[in-house]
Amino acid sequence: MVISDIMLRNFRNHVESRITFGEGLNVLLGDNGQGKTNILEAVSYLSLTKSFYAASDSHAVRLGEGIFEVEGEMVADGGTPSTVRVAYQKDPPEKTFTINNVRPDSLSRVIGRFPVVILSPEHGSITSGAPAERRRFMDLTLSQVSSVYLDDLIEYRRILRQRNRLLADVRAGQAGAAAPLEPWTMNLAQVGGRIIQRRSRFAAEFSSYVGWAYSSLVQGDEVPLLKYLPCTPAGPGAEPEEIAGAMLQQIHERAAEERRRGTSLVGPHRDELQLSLNGTSVQRYASQGQHKTLLVSLKVAEFYYLRERRNEDPILLLDDLFSELDAQRSRRILAVVGTMGQAIITTTEETPFQGEVHWNTRHRRFTIEHGTVYPAA
Numbered sequence: 001m002v003i004s005d006i007m008l009r010n011f012r013n014h015v016e017s018r019i020t021f022g023e024g025l026n027v028l029l030g031d032n033g034q035g036k037t038n039i040l041e042a043v044s045y046l047s048l049t050k051s052f053y054a055a056s057d058s059h060a061v062r063l064g065e066g067i068f069e070v071e072g073e074m075v076a077d078g079g080t081p082s083t084v085r086v087a088y089q090k091d092p093p094e095k096t097f098t099i100n101n102v103r104p105d106s107l108s109r110v111i112g113r114f115p116v117v118i119l120s121p122e123h124g125s126i127t128s129g130a131p132a133e134r135r136r137f138m139d140l141t142l143s144q145v146s147s148v149y150l151d152d153l154i155e156y157r158r159i160l161r162q163r164n165r166l167l168a169d170v171r172a173g174q175a176g177a178a179a180p181l182e183p184w185t186m187n188l189a190q191v192g193g194r195i196i197q198r199r200s201r202f203a204a205e206f207s208s209y210v211g212w213a214y215s216s217l218v219q220g221d222e223v224p225l226l227k228y229l230p231c232t233p234a235g236p237g238a239e240p241e242e243i244a245g246a247m248l249q250q251i252h253e254r255a256a257e258e259r260r261r262g263t264s265l266v267g268p269h270r271d272e273l274q275l276s277l278n279g280t281s282v283q284r285y286a287s288q289g290q291h292k293t294l295l296v297s298l299k300v301a302e303f304y305y306l307r308e309r310r311n312e313d314p315i316l317l318l319d320d321l322f323s324e325l326d327a328q329r330s331r332r333i334l335a336v337v338g339t340m341g342q343a344i345i346t347t348t349e350e351t352p353f354q355g356e357v358h359w360n361t362r363h364r365r366f367t368i369e370h371g372t373v374y375p376a377a
């Protein structure tokens with residue numbers, strides 16, 4: 001997949017910007033606050049139907065305006081083009097998403113159709129933050145591979161919300177101990193079992209992709225490892241029903257605690273994806289450069305994982321790729337990225353590219369200034 005053209009109208013600080021991308025490296029160069037990341041965010045709207053960081057749609061509308069529009073031409077590896085358009089109006093709030101002028105049945109059905117891999121400073125928390133950040137990473141990767149997984153995830157969240165509401169009522173004394181919790185518990189375990197199974201398999205497969213990616217970025221003997229730690233332990237071959245059974249048992253064991261605390265304590269929403277380097281916890285002990293290198297490895301791994309399962313090269317969106325990296329690692333990473341698919345890279349410094357990339361129709365440079373895009377001289 002490549003994005004060949006994009007148009008942003010009244011999107012963030014862009015009044016009307018048009019870019020024709022090359023099929024290789026596309027570098028968006030500019031000082032801080034000029035509107036580089038905003039362009040990646042616009043691509044994320046076309047691919048994921050929303051911002052890649054937790055920004056609300058209304059904040060993306062240019063201040064003083066009522067509507068934003070983003071339109072892009074996506075070309076599949078087989079050559080089939082699709083015109084994708086997102087428009088959002090603030091009042092009344094309405095988002096319109098079309099592919100070749102047709103609205104998809106639901107926005108969730110679009111996820112994975114135009115695969116992207118996004119690296120941004122916000123994602124730094126994948127390696128350093130709370131377990132929720134790593135669950136989000138797993139979920140987004142798996143959602144782009146399997147719409148069944150995404151449907152399960154959406155369903156699980158709905159069940160969890162309902163069940164937590166009931167438990168909160170129980171705690172507040174608004175519902176007796178006989179509140180109809182059981183059907184929700186059954187559903188939670190059933191869907192939860194499927195999610196845990198899929199994630200266990202993912203972690204086992206994905207870990208070797210990360211190991212390979214890491215060793216292609218750094219010479220040395222650091223070996224990363226990913227380990228999925230579901231709160232309901234399940235062997236690698238466990239079937240969803242088995243996991244659901246184990247989940248139910250744990251929920252029943254912790255029933256009193258759940259009622260006292262007013263929330264669901266067992267399930268994939270409490271799981272952890274543990275990251276280690278040579279057996280040592282990344283979260284606790286890794287240096288900034290190691291964090292960043294591991295994060296880039298996760299993204300390189302995600303690229304190949306998605307490519308193999310979707311038979312389509314994801315578009316790489318690399319925000320501030322080089323921050324926190326020394327010159328040698330930056331060069332190495334650039335060399336690896338150069339062999340992948342189409343990449344759109346934001347940077348404040350051109351230095352890492354100098355002498356490494358020849359600018360032509362495949363590899364292009366743009367300068368961004370006050371929300372205006374110029375082909376770089």
Ligand SMILES: Nc1ncnc2c1ncn2[C@@H]1O[C@H](COP(=O)(O)OP(=O)(O)OP(=O)(O)O)[C@@H](O)[C@H]1O
Pocket residue numbers: 011012013014030031032033034035036037038039059060061062063346348368
């Ligand atoms: N809704 C909006 N309307 C108008 N301007 C906005 C809106 N949202 C953000 N901006 C402006 O967009 C600019 C930030 O753009 P962006 O995040 O793309 O910068 P950047 O070039 O990536 O900078 P950095 O190098 O610091 O990451 C800021 O000047 C901000 O004020």
Ligand SMILES: [Mg+2]
Pocket residue numbers: 036037038319346
């Ligand atoms: Mg930025």
